[in-house]
Amino acid sequence: MxxxxxxxxxxxxRRPLTQRLGFDRFSALYxxxxxxxxFGITQDNFLTHTSINLVLTGKVVVAVLxxxxxxxxxxxxxxxxxGALMGFSVAVTMALANKTSIPQGLCALIAIALCALVGxxxxxxxxxxxxxxxxATLGMSQVLGALCILVSGNRTLNNNEATGKPILSASYRxxxxxxxxxxxxxxxxxxxxxxxxxxxxxxxxxxxxxxxATGGNREAARLSGVKTNRLTWSSLxxxxxxxxxxxxxxxxxxxxxxxxTGPGYLFPxxxxxxxxxxxxxxxxxxxxxxxAVFALAFGVKGLQLTFTSGTEWIEPLFEGASLLIAxxxxxxxxxxxxxxxxxxxxxxxxxxxxxxAA
Numbered sequence: 001m002x003x004x005x006x007x008x009x010x011x012x013x014r015r016p017l018t019q020r021l022g023f024d025r026f027s028a029l030y031x032x033x034x035x036x037x038x039f040g041i042t043q044d045n046f047l048t049h050t051s052i053n054l055v056l057t058g059k060v061v062v063a064v065l066x067x068x069x070x071x072x073x074x075x076x077x078x079x080x081x082x083g084a085l086m087g088f089s090v091a092v093t094m095a096l097a098n099k100t101s102i103p104q105g106l107c108a109l110i111a112i113a114l115c116a117l118v119g120x121x122x123x124x125x126x127x128x129x130x131x132x133x134x135x136a137t138l139g140m141s142q143v144l145g146a147l148c149i150l151v152s153g154n155r156t157l158n159n160n161e162a163t164g165k166p167i168l169s170a171s172y173r174x175x176x177x178x179x180x181x182x183x184x185x186x187x188x189x190x191x192x193x194x195x196x197x198x199x200x201x202x203x204x205x206x207x208x209x210x211x212x213a214t215g216g217n218r219e220a221a222r223l224s225g226v227k228t229n230r231l232t233w234s235s236l237x238x239x240x241x242x243x244x245x246x247x248x249x250x251x252x253x254x255x256x257x258x259x260x261t262g263p264g265y266l267f268p269x270x271x272x273x274x275x276x277x278x279x280x281x282x283x284x285x286x287x288x289x290x291x292a293v294f295a296l297a298f299g300v301k302g303l304q305l306t307f308t309s310g311t312e313w314i315e316p317l318f319e320g321a322s323l324l325i326a327x328x329x330x331x332x333x334x335x336x337x338x339x340x341x342x343x344x345x346x347x348x349x350x351x352x353x354x355x356x357a358a
Contacts, residue, residue: 028279028288032295039302046305053183059297060191061086061246061253065269066276066289067198068242072235073273073284074202075228076215077133079236081122082243082269084141084148085115087262089247091148094157094257097167104172108251112244118144119240123233133232141263148259157257168255176252187249194242199286211235212283271322272296296322 039046068082092111097104118140125136160167176187202208213221214228222228250261275296276288300318304311 025278025280025282028275028291028295032291032298035295035298035302039298039305043302043305046302049183051301051305055297055301056294057185057188057253059268059293060188061249062265062268062272062297063191063290063293064194064246064249065243065265066272066293067194067286068239068246069269069273070284070286070289071198071202071211071242072133072232072239073277074208074211074215075231075235076218077126077232077235079119079122079137079239079243080134080266081118081137081141081144082239082246083263083266084144085118085240085243085262086246086250086265087148087257088118088144088151089115089244090250090257090261091151091157093247093251094167095151097172098157098160104169105175108248111247112241115244115247116237116241119237120233122240123236126236127229127233133236137236145263148262152257152259154259156259158255166255168251173252173255176249185253187252190249194245195286195290198242202286207231207234215284268293268296268319268322271319275322275325 036047045051065082065086068085069079072079089108089111092114093104093107096102096107096110100107102110122133122137122140125131125140126133129136157167159165176190177185180186180189202211210221210226210231213224213226214231218228246265247262272292273284273289275292276290277284279285279288279291281288296318300315303314303318307314
């Protein structure tokens with residue numbers, strides 16, 4: 001009697017617990033939950049309606065700037081001028097409202113249009129002059145800083161010098177500050193609406209697919225017929241426009257311009273984008289960015305409630321450390337660094353040719 005040999009397929013190796021729980025894709029959600037539980041237990045004021053609303057509304061500008069940075073990053077382009085663009089938008093809006101009779105809503109639109117023009121110039125420098133986007137937009141941020149000094153007269157813009165009244169009218173600011181669902185201001189829902197639009201464009205339109213293709217391998221995308229230069233140029237214009245809108249939100253929310261307006265928002269926005277890029281999809285994405293923004297924001301709030309005095313150091317330390325960790329993690333996962341393809345080598349030796357007859 002012959003017995004057929006039976007073979008058993010090798011068992012699949014069991015994945016580590018961290019992967020089965022999704023720590024590699026949902027670490028920000030786990031971190032957010034840990035903050036909510038720990039600080040909710042240790043701090044009485046952490047989970048109050050007022051505290052939660054303050055955190056959600058306090059990071060709207062950072063979230064919008066994160067969306068602005070995200071769009072060119074999808075195509076492996078860096079826009080480091082978003083913070084300066086936001087400050088420029090605020091300065092132009094308030095200077096026009098202070099020195100002209102132009103309706104203040106129109107002043108805000110003019111400021112956003114000027115930001116779009118700056119993005120167009122940045123795109124020209126990157127695409128036509130072949131300057132690295134990191135250097136080009138960093139230099140543009142310095143130029144914008146100089147323009148802000150020129151426009152504002154190097155002073156704080158708050159009250160009209162002639163009348164002593166606030167430069168921005170109550171009706172203008174109430175348009176963005178009016179309370180809606182859950183007592184959250186309208187500008188919070190504008191941010192959510194913007195996030196939905198950006199998500200749809202990046203994930204469900206040819207523009208988004210071509211952007212990610214460009215970011216993955218620019219040369220391969222170009223050879224496939226993708227107009228990579230046009231996409232890069234367009235992404236910088238869109239980024240600048242969104243950064244200008246972040247300035248408009250700031251005018252609704254704060255209504256004051258000073259020299260620190262804008263640049264201070266750059267690093268938390270970048271940290272959130274890179275941290276969010278490691279979430280959900282393993283590449284830059286809208287919802288990962290928003291999760292990172294508010295997870296870090298609730299962590300900062302909890303620490304501020306824990307250290308009741310001298311808390312000014314907490315936010316920059318937390319955001320700086322988050323940026324370093326997020327960029328390092330994103331680089332390690334290949335999210336930021338674009339790997340170069342190795343040339344294919346054919347292991348099959350060429351066929352032997354017969355020697356010519358003597």
